[in-house]
Amino acid sequence: MxxxxxxxxxxxxxxxxxxxxxxxxxxxxxxxxxxxxxxxxxxxxxxxxxxxxxxxxxxxxxxxxxxxxxxxxxxxxxxxxxxxxxxxxxxxxxxxxxxxxxxxxxxxxxxxxxxxxxxxxxxxxxxxxxxxxxxxxxxxxxxxxxxxxxxxxxxxxxxxxxxxxxxxxxxxxxxxxxxxxxxCGLMTGSGAVINGAGVKPHDIVLVTGLGAVGMGAIMAAKIAGCREIIALDRVAHRLETAKELGATRVLDTTTTQQNFAEEIQKLVGGQRISVVVETTAAVPVINESLKSLGKHGKFIQLGAPGYGTEITLPLQQFFTENKSFECQYLGNTTGQAWVPVMIKWWREGKFxxxxxxxxxxxxxxxxxxxxxxxxxxxxxxxxx
Incomplete structure (x- = not known):
């Protein structure tokens, strides 16, 4: 009926x-x-x-x-x-x-x-x-x-x-x-950081794009105790919210040149960025974030690319510096496994x-x- x-x-x-x-x-x-x-x-x-x-x-x-x-x-x-x-x-x-x-x-x-x-x-x-x-x-x-x-x-x-x-x-x-x-979104971001990247307190994490996926990644990185969490976006109020949620440094891309990899390095004093969580699927952002990733770092692509999107991966550099590029879905987990974890964090005031x-x-x-x-x-x- x-x-x-x-x-x-x-x-x-x-x-x-x-x-x-x-x-x-x-x-x-x-x-x-x-x-x-x-x-x-x-x-x-x-x-x-x-x-x-x-x-x-x-x-x-x-x-x-x-x-x-x-x-x-x-x-x-x-x-x-x-x-x-x-x-x-x-x-x-x-x-x-x-x-x-x-x-x-x-x-x-x-x-x-x-x-x-x-x-x-x-x-x-x-x-x-x-x-x-x-x-x-x-x-x-x-x-x-x-x-x-x-x-x-x-x-x-x-x-x-x-x-x-x-x-x-x-x-x-x-x-x-x-x-x-x-x-979906919050599970994707938080799960990528915890399950996909397996971050540790010594890690420096760069999160590009501050929708729900990016914000989930930032909250999870804070929960994991990462020593630096860099948030990148072009919307000022999102950057302010990211700081409230755990970002230690932020970069407003509207105030930088298109090539912002150098600005990111300045933010962290030249330290090694070990994890990039990319949520925008914007080719210019991906390219600059690839440059920002440090030796033996992991680049996690979460943003869903539009129809026909392509990038060029600097394979020789990635091989020499032992970097990895991964496309991950849904936090490397299931809703049944991860939703109760996020609810527990939320009740504890961490999420x-x-x-x-x-x-x-x-x-x-x-x-x-x-x-x-x-x-x-x-x-x-x-x-x-």
Whole structure:
């Protein structure tokens, strides 16, 4: 039986501008949960840069990637129904949603679920037959990242569910709203620092880009006791927030020349930068950050590159100085493993998510996206 709900729907991009076409309106959720699926009433969902990246991709029917589509992958909500075989949660439980994975490929079997061999199929392509747009009756695939949390009600994969029963207040939904972004951006940044880089107190960490991913990395580096944490961005209020969260030095790129590697070295007095956490996916920033990385350092690329983005890696220098370049997903962990860790940090006052979150009514999603893109808002959260 179909359920009426509202959703932010992504329509096909203009093939010349590649700008997303977002439209908020009524949709029909076409079915009930099947085996290992749950029906979730969304309380809130974070907006992530990856939503914008995917919404900017042209239709690719040969790869199964078609629009319109319901995106969204930082959902938080209440379980309304469960399908056969579900053990992750029961009706009424509060949950945070993260990504999906197959559990069957060789990478999943060795606890490398973010790199699942079926990851794109399960998290980007999604499934048809979930939503129907009210305006034109078109099929809009769901289960993006196993969840499609840009809908007020959605059918989600059990693999995407992190049960928060006993971890958040059951009396009101304010904590659930605040913690919604833990399922992707903050997990990606904090997990990259702790799990991906394995930082130690002697490390100097450079974080480029101060959205939720970058801020998560800064908070984690502070928790790990890193001796220097350098934050780089072009938006002044983000740099100020980064200092509140643990950055020891900041660089405003609007006040420097395009070649800022030398400025970074001045900030640290020529000391070795051992870890770079890159979240912007902007080629000029990547190139200068590569120059900044010290001997035997690790460069971690987290920012999702746009369609066709390429860089040139100075391989001879990287080989001679024993540097590494890695592209990492989702903190090298799972939501089930990492969300409780971040909640514990938050309750201890070490992971103050409230300093970066701004709430928007779901119907104002397009305004929220624009404010994230122009730097006004660090982490917009849509409230249903």
């Amino acid at each position: 179909a359920t009426e709900t509202h959703a932010l729907v992504s329509y096909p991009v203009d093939s010349t501008t590649f700008k997303p076409d977002w439209r908020f309106g009524s949709v029909k959720l076409l079915r009930s949960p099947k085996e290992h699926e749950l029906k979730i009433r969304m309380v809130a969902t974070g907006i992530c840069h990856s939503d914008i990246v995917v919404a900017s991709i042209p239709n690719q029917p040969d790869r199964g990637l078609t629009f319109p589509k319901v995106l969204g992958h930082e959902g938080a909500g209440i379980v309304e129904a469960v399908g056969p075989g579900v053990t992750a949660a029961q009706v009424g439980d509060p949950v945070i949603l993260s990504y999906s994975h197959c559990s069957e490929c060789d990478l999943c079997k060795v606890d490398q679920q973010p790199y699942c061999l079926n990851w794109a199929l399960l998290n980007i392509v999604g499934e048809k037959g979930h939503f129907e747009t009210q305006a034109d009756g078109e099929d809009a695939p769901g289960k993006f990242f196993g969840q499609s949390s840009f809908a007020g009600t959605s059918i989600v994969s059990e693999k995407s569910v992190v049960n928060l029963k006993g971890l958040v207040s059951s009396e009101d939904e304010d904590e659930l709203k605040l913690l919604a972004p833990l399922g 103050p998510v409230e300093k970066i979150v701004e709430y928007f009514p779901a119907k104002e999603a397009v305004r929220a996206i624009r404010q994230m893109e122009d730097g006004t808002t660090i982490k917009p959260v849509l409230v249903w």
